[in-house]
Amino acid sequence: MENYFCQKVDLRSRAAMVQFLTSHFRYNTMNSWNNSTSYANNVKVNRIIPREHQDQAYNLLEQEAVFHHIHVLFSEWAEQYHYRWHAGFNGRSGGYIVLYQGQAESPKSGPKSYCLECGQHNFKLVPPENPTPEQRLILLVHQNQTWRDAVIYENNEELIKNLGFEREAALAIFAAEKRKISQGAGEFSSSNKCGKCHAPARVNYETPPTRFNIFPVRSTDMGEDFHSEDWDMESLRDRVRLVQSFDQLCDQVRALFIAYCKDYRVEEVEVMVPQKRKILKPVEV
Ligand SMILES: [Zn+2]
Known part of the structure; x- marks a missing residue:
C-alpha cells in the first residue's frame, strides 16, 4: 500500500516528533463554530484519487456497500485502541477523516x-x-x-x-x-x-458486543504545548504512533477506494417495484 498520508518520524528526536504533531493537518470535530479540532486528513476525491479514476469515484460515493466496507476498517481500528480513539468522516459531504476520542461502555x-x-x-x-x-x-x-x-x-x-x-x-x-x-x-x-x-x-450473546461512546465535541491536542513537562519522550512517542496509525488507516481507506474504482463499475439498472392499489370491480351476480 502506498504511503500517501503516513509519514516516517524519527522517534528518537523530540524536535522531529513535536514538529510532526504540531504541523499535522487538523479539522473540526463538529462544526466550525464549535472551535474544537483534532488530527485529520483531507480525503476529498479530487485530492486523493488519481485523475483517471475520479469520475468513477464520484459515482462510488453514493454506494452504501463501499462505505460499509470503510466503516468495518474504522471499527477494527478503534477496537485496537479499546474504543478510546475513533476515526470518522466530517465536513460537508464528508471530505475529511477526523480522529475522535471515545470510551468503551462497561x-x-x-x-x-x-x-x-x-x-x-x-x-x-x-x-x-x-x-x-x-x-x-x-x-x-x-x-x-x-x-x-x-x-x-x-x-x-x-x-x-x-x-x-x-x-x-x-x-x-x-x-x-x-x-x-x-x-x-x-x-x-x-x-x-x-x-x-x-x-x-x-x-x-456468547460474548456481548462492546458498546462505546464517541465524544464529538472533545478536541485533541488543540494548541497543546508539547514542550511542557507532561510530555516526556514516551508520551510523545505514543502520541506520534497513534497519529501515524490514524494516517495509515486513512491510507487504507484511500487504497480501498481506488481498488473499488478499478474493480467495479456503477451501472444503472431498472427495478420493478411491486405496488398495491385499489381498483373498481363490478359486483358479481
Ligand atoms: Zn425480532
Whole structure:
C-alpha cells in the first residue's frame, strides 16, 4: 500500500516528533463554530484519487456497500485502541477523516440477547430451555420480583422440595439472585419472544458486543504545548504512533477506494417495484 498520508518520524528526536504533531493537518470535530479540532486528513476525491479514476469515484460515493466496507476498517481500528480513539468522516459531504476520542461502555450495561429474525437487542437474558434445578429457583425469583423471598418460598414450597432444596438453601439462592438483579446483571425475561417483531427467536450473546461512546465535541491536542513537562519522550512517542496509525488507516481507506474504482463499475439498472392499489370491480351476480 502506498504511503500517501503516513509519514516516517524519527522517534528518537523530540524536535522531529513535536514538529510532526504540531504541523499535522487538523479539522473540526463538529462544526466550525464549535472551535474544537483534532488530527485529520483531507480525503476529498479530487485530492486523493488519481485523475483517471475520479469520475468513477464520484459515482462510488453514493454506494452504501463501499462505505460499509470503510466503516468495518474504522471499527477494527478503534477496537485496537479499546474504543478510546475513533476515526470518522466530517465536513460537508464528508471530505475529511477526523480522529475522535471515545470510551468503551462497561459490558455489564450492554444488551444480553438479540433476535435472530430482526436483530433487535434485549437487555435481559433468554431463560434456559432445560433449566437445572438451581436455574429453576433463579427463574422463580425473576417471575416474582416484587415478592419477598419467604413468600416466593411459601408459594412454591412443594416444587422447591421436589427439586431437592431445603428452605435455607433456597432462600440463599433467592437472595444472591436479587443482589445480581439490583446490580443490573443476569436478569431473565419470561420467554424468548422478541419485543419488536414478537418472533420466539431471541438468543443470548456468547460474548456481548462492546458498546462505546464517541465524544464529538472533545478536541485533541488543540494548541497543546508539547514542550511542557507532561510530555516526556514516551508520551510523545505514543502520541506520534497513534497519529501515524490514524494516517495509515486513512491510507487504507484511500487504497480501498481506488481498488473499488478499478474493480467495479456503477451501472444503472431498472427495478420493478411491486405496488398495491385499489381498483373498481363490478359486483358479481
Ligand atoms: Zn425480532
